[in-house]
Amino acid sequence: ADVIETYVPLMNGDNFLGAFEIYYDITDRKSQLDDLLSKSSIVLFTLIVGLLFGIVIIFFKESKTTARQRSAEKALRESGERLHFLSSHLLTAQERERKRISLELHDELGQSLTVLKLQLRSIEKALNTEQSALKEDCEKTLQYVDQIIENVRRLSRDLSPSILEDLGLTAAIQWLIEDFGKHSTIKVDIDMPVLDNLFSDDAQIIIYRIFQEAFTNIGKHALADTVSVVVEETESSVHFMVQDDGKGFDIKQIEARYPTERSLGLLAMDERARMLDGQLLVHSRNGTGTRITFTVPIDSEKKQR
Ligand SMILES: Nc1ncnc2c1ncn2[C@@H]1O[C@H](COP(=O)(O)OP(=O)(O)OP(=O)(O)O)[C@@H](O)[C@H]1O
Ligand SMILES: [Mg+2]
Structure with missing residues (x-):
């Protein structure tokens, strides 16, 4: 049996008179306590196992989403990089094309307009004094050609x-x-x-x-x-x-x-x-x-x- 023993001395001043010894039988209570303890350990154990299981599931799911997220992020980053690569090439190609058109405008069209102007000048000079109306037309056309030349120059300069x-x-x-x-x-x-x-x-x-x-x-x-x-x-x-x-x-x-x-x-x-x-x-x-x-x-x- 499980017993608690308590010892109580009886004193008269410094003299020892005797003592009580009290025995308390705790067998029942101890077995109840043991019972409770073992039950609660089972509950605790079940709780811990459940918790661990939960954590493992969450971790597994999380790592799956992170992996999916990571691969989506990677794909996004790659497509962004491709896009930048493409657009930078497009802008470079556009610049090259602008330069080509600009030179074409300047060299070809500009040149032809200058030749046209010279021809008009010589026609104007060849006209005699009675043809003043025609001379005036020539002068107006020359001014118009000058405007076109200026516009072509501006266009060419804007382009490149x-x-x-x-x-x-x-x-x-x-x-x-x-x-x-x-x-x-x-x-x-x-x-x-x-x-x-x-x-x-x-x-x-x-x-x-x-x-x-x-x-x-x-x-x-x-x-x-x-x-x-x-x-x-x-x-x-x-x-x-x-x-x-x-x-x-x-x-x-x-x-x-x-x-x-x-x-x-x-x-x-x-x-x-x-x-x-x-x-x-x-x-x-x-x-x-x-x-x-x-x-x-x-x-x-x-x-x-
Ligand atoms: N300096 C500015 N002050 C006020 N609004 C501006 C200014 N710059 C841009 N914006 C606003 O931002 C918008 C986008 O500008 P963005 O240059 O991209 O386009 P856009 O000038 O309208 O056309 P484009 O493609 O020919 O340049 C404009 O439509 C305008 O509303
Ligand atoms: Mg703009």
């Missing part, structure tokens, strides 16, 4: 800015801004160091195109009073900023448009910055104007060669 190759990026951007000023009342402040010889020809064209789109957008959409252009050169990169004080726009709204319904200007700007290993950011909000910044690492030119 030979000023880039002839005078470099700084002059080309300055020319672009001057030309913009001629066709609008918007004031432009420029703070730009000399950027020539920092980038390859291809990189220069890409930077020029980003500026061209930024200014076209300002002319088309911004309703601005002032534009500020700030270019800063650091040891490893060049930082460009074009900021207008116009009406601004909601970028989220534009980005939310379905890809095939989106306009191409901002997308192409972004893609071009990527082609230079750079990053382009557009800050804009309704009513607060628009700021476009992009940074181009100076090393990236090597890739463009």
Whole structure:
């Protein structure tokens, strides 16, 4: 039997008189307790096994979803990379084609128009004084031909800015801004160091195109009073900023448009910055104007060669 023994001494001052010994039989209670303990261990064991089982199932499911998620992410990343590869090739091909058409316009059409002009001049000279009406017609036609020549020149220059190759990026951007000023009342402040010889020809064209789109957008959409252009050169990169004080726009709204319904200007700007290993950011909000910044690492030119 299980017994608890308690010993109680009886004292009179320091003298020991005797003692009680109390025995308490706890057999029943102990067996009840043992019973309870074994039952609760069974419950505990079942709980632990259930929990472990649950954890294993969750872990298994989770790892399956993560694997699926990971492969979906990988596919997405790959298709994004393919898309960038494709669009950068398209932009390069477009640039090459523009250059070909520009040269064709300049060399072929421009040349023919000049020949036409010379012929008209000699006809005009051959006319005698009584044919003044015809002379006048000749003069008018000559002026008209001059206009066409000027338009062809402008078209050719817009298609492929030979000023880039002839005078470099700084002059080309300055020319672009001057030309913009001629066709609008918007004031432009420029703070730009000399950027020539920092980038390859291809990189220069890409930077020029980003500026061209930024200014076209300002002319088309911004309703601005002032534009500020700030270019800063650091040891490893060049930082460009074009900021207008116009009406601004909601970028989220534009980005939310379905890809095939989106306009191409901002997308192409972004893609071009990527082609230079750079990053382009557009800050804009309704009513607060628009700021476009992009940074181009100076090393990236090597890739463009
Ligand atoms: N500087 C700006 N100020 C105000 N709104 C702008 C500015 N730049 C762009 N936007 C807005 O963002 C939209 C998208 O610009 P994006 O250049 O992509 O297209 P787009 O100029 O309309 O057409 P395109 O494809 O010919 O460039 C514009 O339609 C315009 O609403
Ligand atoms: Mg545009």
